[in-house]
Amino acid sequence: MNERYSRQILFPGIGKAGQEKLSDARVLIVGCGALGASHAEMLSRAGVGHLKIVDRDFVEFTNLQRQTLYRESDAAERLPKAIAAKMRIAEINSEVEVDAAVADVNRSNVEQLIVAADLVLDGTDNFQIRYLLNDACVKLGKTWIYGAAVSSYGTTMTIIPGETPCLRCIFEEMPDAGSAPTCDTAGVIMPIIASISAVQVSETIKLLVGARADLHRSLVQFDLWQNDWRKIKLSKPNPDCQTCGAHIYDFLDAESPEFSAVLCGRNAVQIAPPRPTTIDLESFGEKLGHLSDVKTNEYLVRFTSGENEITVFRDGRAIVKGTDDVSVARSLYARFVGA
Numbered sequence: 570m571n572e573r574y575s576r577q578i579l580f581p582g583i584g585k586a587g588q589e590k591l592s593d594a595r596v597l598i599v600g601c602g603a604l605g606a607s608h609a610e611m612l613s614r615a616g617v618g619h620l621k622i623v624d625r626d627f628v629e630f631t632n633l634q635r636q637t638l639y640r641e642s643d644a645a646e647r648l649p650k651a652i653a654a655k656m657r658i659a660e661i662n663s664e665v666e667v668d669a670a671v672a673d674v675n676r677s678n679v680e681q682l683i684v685a686a687d688l689v690l691d692g693t694d695n696f697q698i699r700y701l702l703n704d705a706c707v708k709l710g711k712t713w714i715y716g717a718a719v720s721s722y723g724t725t726m727t728i729i730p731g732e733t734p735c736l737r738c739i740f741e742e743m744p745d746a747g748s749a750p751t752c753d754t755a756g757v758i759m760p761i762i763a764s765i766s767a768v769q770v771s772e773t774i775k776l777l778v779g780a781r782a783d784l785h786r787s788l789v790q791f792d793l794w795q796n797d798w799r800k801i802k803l804s805k806p807n808p809d810c811q812t813c814g815a816h817i818y819d820f821l822d823a824e825s826p827e828f829s830a831v832l833c834g835r836n837a838v839q840i841a842p843p844r845p846t847t848i849d850l851e852s853f854g855e856k857l858g859h860l861s862d863v864k865t866n867e868y869l870v871r872f873t874s875g876e877n878e879i880t881v882f883r884d885g886r887a888i889v890k891g892t893d894d895v896s897v898a899r900s901l902y903a904r905f906v907g908a
């Protein structure tokens with residue numbers, strides 16, 4: 570076994586046999602922003618042999634404060650994150666095989682993306698994809714590790730279908746569009762990213778080497794600014810859960826509503842929320858106060874991000890101008906409106 574892993578092999582929880590399991594393992598990282606980049610770096614240094622990284626975004630200068638894999642040159646060239654991550658990992662550990670996919674994860678491709686993975690790691694920034702991942706992972710019996718961080722707080726849980734509660738056992742309904750803070754409205758500090766990612770990656774390594782008795786089996790939450798650390802012990806799945814109890818996969822089911830995106834006119838995309846919602850435009854406009862050109866009236870909030878002008882209406886719809894790429898529009902919606 571390669572000398573580079575000697576300190577990890579020395580660690581009794583992993584050992585030589587564990588290291589061999591890591592090198593054979595296949596992990597899918599969905600989203601390679603702050604959390605995903607941290608997962609990818611730690612797993613490649615640890616010698617996890619096969620990583621698949623899926624992300625729909627490009628590197629921007631505002632990412633560099635917390636997205637550890639990326640450099641100024643990646644932002645200057647507007648490289649897709651999945652591609653920049655693959656290039657950087659090749660420099661960190663050339664033994665790791667990285668499959669980079671520049672793609673929007675949706676119900677048409679999610680099962681195909683996860684089917685070959687031993688484990689799925691959440692590096693996304695929105696609930697729409699997380700509920701979809703939960704459906705797909707429960708359906709295919711794949712373990713996935715939920716993680717989220719914004720501002721100075723974060724949360725994570727490890728979901729083993731049939732054994733632990735799933736995301737919907739704990740959070741039955743997706744938060745309404747515009748109701749939850751995002752990194753683009755509330756900000757974020759890097760230490761919370763590193764902390765949540767550290768818990769997710771530790772759980773990943775435990776699962777891959779077979780140390781299941783050491784899983785935390787909790788909903789872990791902490792706030793690094795308020796010094797508040799919580800661990801809510803989880804027991805069995807909820808037998809009344811729509812997803813893992815009744816096996817009804819609302820988010821995978823084509824009949825169910827999801828955030829629809831349609832091209833409207835030239836160079837504009839409209840995003841609509843999956844169920845009726847009402848956005849408090851005044852407070853939404855205030856949340857965007859750090860942007861220089863926010864216009865709020867009783868019907869809409871309009872602001873710009875880079876080359877895109879985004880108009881959000883009271884019913885949760887948004888029109889993103891400056892693109893005809895649905896995944897770019899969905900990404901901006903997730904970042905600023907949140908869902």
Ligand SMILES: [Zn+2]
Pocket residue numbers: 734735736737738739806807810811812813814
């Ligand atoms: Zn469930």
